[in-house]
Amino acid sequence: MLRTQTQPEPSMTEPSMSAWSPGSWRDFPAAQQPDWPDEAELERVLKVISGLPPLVFAGEARSLTSQLALAAEGKAFLLQAGDCAESFDALSANNIRDKLRVILQMAVVLTYSAGVPIVKVGRIAGQFAKPRSSPTESKGGSSLPSFRGHMVNDAPFTATARVADAARLLTAYHQSSATLNLLRSFATGGFADLNQVHSWNRSFVASSPSGRRYEEVASGIGSALRFMSACGINSADDPRLHTVDFYTSHEALILGYEEAMTRVDSLTGDQYGCSAHMLWVGERTRQLDGAHLEFLRGVKNPLGCKIGPGATPEDVLTICEKLNPERIPGRLTLISRMGAEKIADALPPLLRATRNSDHVVSWVCDPMHGNTFTSASSGRKTRHFEDICAEIDTFFRVHHHEGAPPGGIHVELTGDSVTECLGGSEDLGHEDLPMRYETACDPRLNGRQSLDLAFRVAELLRKEHCLA
Ligand code: PEP
Ligand code: CO
Numbered sequence: 257m258l259r260t261q262t263q264p265e266p267s268m269t270e271p272s273m274s275a276w277s278p279g280s281w282r283d284f285p286a287a288q289q290p291d292w293p294d295e296a297e298l299e300r301v302l303k304v305i306s307g308l309p310p311l312v313f314a315g316e317a318r319s320l321t322s323q324l325a326l327a328a329e330g331k332a333f334l335l336q337a338g339d340c341a342e343s344f345d346a347l348s349a350n351n352i353r354d355k356l357r358v359i360l361q362m363a364v365v366l367t368y369s370a371g372v373p374i375v376k377v378g379r380i381a382g383q384f385a386k387p388r389s390s391p392t393e394s395k396g397g398s399s400l401p402s403f404r405g406h407m408v409n410d411a412p413f414t415a416t417a418r419v420a421d422a423a424r425l426l427t428a429y430h431q432s433s434a435t436l437n438l439l440r441s442f443a444t445g446g447f448a449d450l451n452q453v454h455s456w457n458r459s460f461v462a463s464s465p466s467g468r469r470y471e472e473v474a475s476g477i478g479s480a481l482r483f484m485s486a487c488g489i490n491s492a493d494d495p496r497l498h499t500v501d502f503y504t505s506h507e508a509l510i511l512g513y514e515e516a517m518t519r520v521d522s523l524t525g526d527q528y529g530c531s532a533h534m535l536w537v538g539e540r541t542r543q544l545d546g547a548h549l550e551f552l553r554g555v556k557n558p559l560g561c562k563i564g565p566g567a568t569p570e571d572v573l574t575i576c577e578k579l580n581p582e583r584i585p586g587r588l589t590l591i592s593r594m595g596a597e598k599i600a601d602a603l604p605p606l607l608r609a610t611r612n613s614d615h616v617v618s619w620v621c622d623p624m625h626g627n628t629f630t631s632a633s634s635g636r637k638t639r640h641f642e643d644i645c646a647e648i649d650t651f652f653r654v655h656h657h658e659g660a661p662p663g664g665i666h667v668e669l670t671g672d673s674v675t676e677c678l679g680g681s682e683d684l685g686h687e688d689l690p691m692r693y694e695t696a697c698d699p700r701l702n703g704r705q706s707l708d709l710a711f712r713v714a715e716l717l718r719k720e721h722c723l724a
Contacts, residue, residue: 639698
């Protein structure tokens with residue numbers, strides 16, 4: 257078994273946690289793990305990774321936990337967004353900047369229109385592994401292992417490309433590191449300064465109806481900043497106006513990698529998954545007795561768990577007990593991904609179960625993964641903007657009915673003008689999909705559709721706060 261560092265003394269007060277170690281998941285069934293052809297090579301690579309610097313600090317993960325605790329109380333709102341799957345081939349400064357930019361634009365719209373602080377978390381700097389509905393893919397009579405994301409294998413339908421290659425884990429680490437490095441610079445080095453709100457509106461977004469509405473928001477913010485300055489409020493030294501807190505997250509799927517990225521925090525002695533600030537477990541890997549919950553229960557990061565329409569109230573409460581036995585506010589975010597048609601029936605009993613328990617969780621809405629279908633004309637996977645909005649709308653209604661604050665949204669998007677999702681203000685149709693269909697996995701909202709969505713959600717949030 258791979259040991260990444262010396263274990264702290266087991267706590268006498270938490271007997272249920274005493275059996276946990278970064279590698280204890282190995283004693284549990286692990287779903288969705290690649291078939292690594294060379295076990296020795298895999299362990300060699302993981303040993304190298306376990307000696308590399310952490311990508312995030314424990315203190316940053318704790319700050320995110322505190323912010324997510326506010327979201328659970330309705331005092332903040334989570335915007336978790338980014339690619340379905342990051343691609344090794346798409347690592348560039350422009351790409352990272354554009355993704356951050358559209359997330360910042362959305363956050364500004366939400367904050368300005370609804371007056372709620374937005375917790376910004378990217379599906380970025382580590383979102384390289386994908387669970388698949390089938391371990392193999394068949395085409396033209398031949399069958400190959402499925403593409404599992406760039407940290408495992410490659411997308412082309414050839415036998416060589418689909419072999420799981422442990423060296424990719426190391427590439428994933430370095431690519432995450434380069435991405436995070438640039439994100440940190442963008443977040444604190446002037447790009448994210450509120451005085452820059454106008455410049456975040458890229459031309460193809462700016463020319464859309466939402467882009468023009470965004471200009472009004474940006475002008476309003478500009479006036480407010482000038483007003484404060486005229487009143488003698490010196491905002492120049494207040495970092496809150498010039499930098500943003502931007503956090504990273506990904507699905508903790510490949511457990512060998514996550515184990516190798518676990519480090520002991522020297523301040524608290526606690527173990528943190530240092531591959532990202534927030535880690536989540538997917539709908540296909542959240543088995544109650546499985547390896548993924550076993551791994552995640554022991555790291556102190558804020559955690560997410562996807563919850564699909566098949567989950568029962570008992571499942572959800574068992575997950576809460578397992579991942580947050582100490583009931584730490586902000587520790588656990590449940591990510592509802594039901595589909596627009598199912599959410600009205602599926603979510604209420606689950607939300608009620610957590611509300612009636614003594615667990616503190618925030619529910620956020622992933623309106624993407626329950627609304628995917630294949631477009632008959634192009635054979636491409638897609639989602640309709642209106643289904644996405646409909647699911648969020650019902651999510652808000654259910655929360656209002658139950659007297660619970662909606663905690664946030666979790667979406668797949670890119671800053672580019674791709675054509676992967678239907679609808680939005682430019683009304684993309686089936687015939688438009690092949691034009692710029694570039695995703696490495698699921699269809700993403702493009703820059704315009706993302707801003708369209710921000711205005712729709714801002715409207716819901718504003719109503720929610722008026723009603724509260
Ligand atoms: C994802 O978030 O990309 C994903 C695969 O989600 P889910 O686990 O909800 O299907
Ligand atoms: Co996806």
